[in-house]
Amino acid sequence: MSKKFSLFILGGTGDLAKKKLLPSLSRLYSKGLLVGLEKVYSLARSKREDWEKVACELDRGLGKLCNFLPFDVKDTSSYESLGKILQTLEGQELIFFLSISPYLYEEAVRGLGKLLRNYANPRKIVIEKPFGFDTVSARRLNNLLYRYFIEEEIYRIDHFLGKETVQNIFSLRFSNSIFEGIWNRSFVDHVQILALEKVGVEGRGEFYDKVGAIRDMLQNHMLQMLAFTAMEPPAQMSEQFIRDEKVKVLRNTRIEKLIRGRYEGYLQDAGVESSSRETFVCAKVMVDNFRWHGVPFYLVTGKKLSKKLTQVVIAFKEVPASLTRLLDCIPKQNRIVFQTAPESKLQVVFELRPPTGRFVACPLETVMEYRFPSEFEEAYEVLLLEIVEGERSLFIRDDEIETMWEVVEPVLDLKDEPFVYPQGVKLPPQARDFIALEGRQWYL
Numbered sequence: 001m002s003k004k005f006s007l008f009i010l011g012g013t014g015d016l017a018k019k020k021l022l023p024s025l026s027r028l029y030s031k032g033l034l035v036g037l038e039k040v041y042s043l044a045r046s047k048r049e050d051w052e053k054v055a056c057e058l059d060r061g062l063g064k065l066c067n068f069l070p071f072d073v074k075d076t077s078s079y080e081s082l083g084k085i086l087q088t089l090e091g092q093e094l095i096f097f098l099s100i101s102p103y104l105y106e107e108a109v110r111g112l113g114k115l116l117r118n119y120a121n122p123r124k125i126v127i128e129k130p131f132g133f134d135t136v137s138a139r140r141l142n143n144l145l146y147r148y149f150i151e152e153e154i155y156r157i158d159h160f161l162g163k164e165t166v167q168n169i170f171s172l173r174f175s176n177s178i179f180e181g182i183w184n185r186s187f188v189d190h191v192q193i194l195a196l197e198k199v200g201v202e203g204r205g206e207f208y209d210k211v212g213a214i215r216d217m218l219q220n221h222m223l224q225m226l227a228f229t230a231m232e233p234p235a236q237m238s239e240q241f242i243r244d245e246k247v248k249v250l251r252n253t254r255i256e257k258l259i260r261g262r263y264e265g266y267l268q269d270a271g272v273e274s275s276s277r278e279t280f281v282c283a284k285v286m287v288d289n290f291r292w293h294g295v296p297f298y299l300v301t302g303k304k305l306s307k308k309l310t311q312v313v314i315a316f317k318e319v320p321a322s323l324t325r326l327l328d329c330i331p332k333q334n335r336i337v338f339q340t341a342p343e344s345k346l347q348v349v350f351e352l353r354p355p356t357g358r359f360v361a362c363p364l365e366t367v368m369e370y371r372f373p374s375e376f377e378e379a380y381e382v383l384l385l386e387i388v389e390g391e392r393s394l395f396i397r398d399d400e401i402e403t404m405w406e407v408v409e410p411v412l413d414l415k416d417e418p419f420v421y422p423q424g425v426k427l428p429p430q431a432r433d434f435i436a437l438e439g440r441q442w443y444l
């Protein structure tokens with residue numbers, strides 16, 4: 001018989017719950033993938049009517065399991081009301097999803113932790129990003145969690161890991177033998193990891209100005225994509241060994257140089273008078289191990305750019321110049337591209353002779369493309385399913401999150417003024433110069 005479980009979304013009336021969590025749960029439920037789900041409780045201080053606006057959009061399948069509980073993370077009587085519900089759920093697994101402001105995580109962990117001491121139910125706690133604001137606060141949150149939970153009960157989310165493309169970096173590398181021999185400094189010239197956005201701070205200005213692009217993107221999503229690209233093969237395909245390798249490569253990772261920018265109009269958008277926060281970062285990151293020694297990883301993320309583009313590009317070394325001296329051209333670098341947005345696909349880019357009838361000719365760039373099929377619309381569907389099933393490979397371990405903070409620690413809260421770039425540019429000119437100075441170009 002399958003286990004029974006109930007889900008509690010703290011912050012169940014917020015943006016994440018409304019746009020991602022509840023719709024994802026609803027789709028999973030209607031496909032029959034949430035066997036054993038008994039109840040979904042949305043917890044928030046909001047009025048029940050606010051929650052109903054969210055919940056009524058759900059299809060009737062999941063809708064009938066949904067409930068609302070007025071709840072203030074800071075108020076002890078809220079935990080008493082929650083306790084009354086828990087008394088009715090004996091034997092069920094309880095999943096608590098913290099979809100609240102990160103400034104409330106510690107209070108919520110403490111409150112839930114104390115309450116759960118009175119119950120024997122199996123439990124899981126899911127924590128959204130950002131997990132801490134620097135190494136010290138991340139460590140403090142880990143330590144607090146350990147007062148009440150064990151690591152096996154803790155799920156630290158980075159929703160990029162729920163994406164088909166990101167998982168396929170791992171799969172392409174470790175389910176095929178043809179790539180392993182070239183996946184190193186002898187063949188790879190450099191790696192580009194891009195997460196470019198069209199949107200600005202979108203009404204989250206107050207929060208965004210406390211974090212900026214380094215905390216919001218570089219510390220988590222970008223470093224996770226780097227880890228999947230650069231990690232060594234795990235000893236076995238198990239969560240422990242996969243996460244061991246990610247931690248190992250992150251420990252060898254350091255930021256060599258970095259530039260920061262801010263889009264024109266940011267101060268008005270964020271509603272702040274002055275700020276040293278960045279909305280754009282371009283970093284050269286080195287992985288100091290035998291596989292990657294000397295190979296730069298360029299990590300770029302920014303807001304209010306001309307298009308949304310998320311991809312990892314593995315750019316291979318050029319062919320020796322002597323081979324092409326007599327031709328009036330230089331073949332482009334071969335590339336393997338893992339694109340997450342706008343499309344979820346893999347591209348292999350290489351050079352072939354054009355059909356001109358000439359044997360010796362300038363080669364033409366040729367692209368082989370494979371679109372990743374997916375059963376799921378949304379990364380959160382994948383992650384929610386993994387949480388329910390207790391599979392933790394796609395979640396961040398305690399030492400991993402702390403190591404990621406250690407990588408960015410030297411560049412957190414820089415005081416120099418970020419340069420200002422016009423909205424809608426492909427990339428700020430400073431980023432073009434950044435890579436051009438190293439004799440390279442962006443593949444956008």
Ligand SMILES: NC(=O)c1ccc[n+]([C@@H]2O[C@H](COP(=O)([O-])OP(=O)(O)OC[C@H]3O[C@@H](n4cnc5c(N)ncnc54)[C@H](OP(=O)(O)O)[C@@H]3O)[C@@H](O)[C@H]2O)c1
Pocket residue numbers: 010011012013014015016017043044045046047071072073074098099100101102104128129130
């Ligand atoms: N939105 C996204 O797409 C997204 C993506 C990735 C990560 N995240 C992370 O997910 C978390 C939630 O983000 P969000 O965008 O959903 O935030 P949000 O829209 O501001 O929602 C916050 C939720 O928390 C509730 N809340 C606030 N104070 C509370 C309190 N004292 N006690 C109980 N509930 C309280 C709010 O309702 P009341 O004010 O009525 O209580 C609301 O339901 C954040 O950590 C964020 O960084 C969000």
